[in-house]
Amino acid sequence: MNENASFPAPASAPVLAAFEGERLGYGERVVFEHLTLAVRQGERIALLGRSGSGKSTLISALYRRLSEAGRRVALVPQDHALVPQLSVFHNIYMGRLDRHGTVYNALNLLRPFRREREAVAPFAEELGLAPEILRPVERLSGGQRQRTAVGRAFFRGGDILLADEPVSAVDETQARRILQGMAERFPTLVLSLHAVDLALETADRIIGLKAGRVVVDAPAGALTRGELDGLYAG
Known part of the structure; x- marks a missing residue:
């Protein structure tokens, strides 16, 4: 395990969100017929599984449940949820829209305040986006x-980060750097990842999903890559 990874949260750690035999899905489609799962404070969880296994559905359900409970949660959705016509600066700044009123946010949209530019700049710099900070995101590469979506989550901050494939479009070196930044900022992580090696390095708990079922739920240190490769077979 990566030296930055935490030890697994003790069983006595507070439960932040739990599902007890629940049915989850989207629209009319049912993804999980009978999901039982709990997320505890201080855990670093990696969700693994093929496309369509339920990772995004679980991330969305966790976000709704945690938000409804008043938890301070940041989100990196798989589709990024950026405003294409707005700049990198404005999209990162949106992580704190709820901290200001409508008039303040509108004025900052028209002519960014210096204090907000200075607040956002370190996040853009850390993520290698400083040269693009005033560029509309519709003109950026996928990575x-x-x-930018990660920067928005970093700027928002909070106690919990939920991220759906947050490093799938960057190289391995950048991915490790970004994941380290996440671990340093957020006490609790739930990350949907596509790379088994990164999951084993970053997480202290691995949840493996297959066809809407939890088929693996174990400490990362007790698992091998070979055991997890089976999630992607068949």
Whole structure:
């Protein structure tokens, strides 16, 4: 395991969100027929599984449940949820829209305040986006857009980060750097990842999904890559 990874949260750690035999899905489609799962404070969880296994559905359900409970949660959705016509600066700034009123946000949209530019700049710099900070995100590469979405989550901050494939469009070196930044900022992580090696390095708990079922739920240190490769077979 990566030296930055935490030890697994103790069983006595507070439960932040739990599902007890629940049916989850989207629209009319049912993805999980009978999901039982709990997320505890201080855990670093990696969700693994093929496309369509339920990772995005679980991330969305966790976000709704945690938000409804008043938890301070940041989100990196798989589709990034950026405003294409707005700049990298404005999209990162949106992480704190709820901290200001409508008039303040509108004025900052028209002519960014210096204090907000200075607040956002370190996040853009850390993520290699400083040269693009005033560029509309519709003119960025896929990897740059993904990093902008990560920057927005970093700027928002909070106790919990939920991220759906947050490093799928960047190279391995950048991915490790971004994941380290996440681990340093957020006490609790739930990350949907596509790379088994990165999951084993970053997480202290691995949840493997297959066809809407939890087929693996174990400490990362007790698993091998070979055991997890089976999630992608068949």
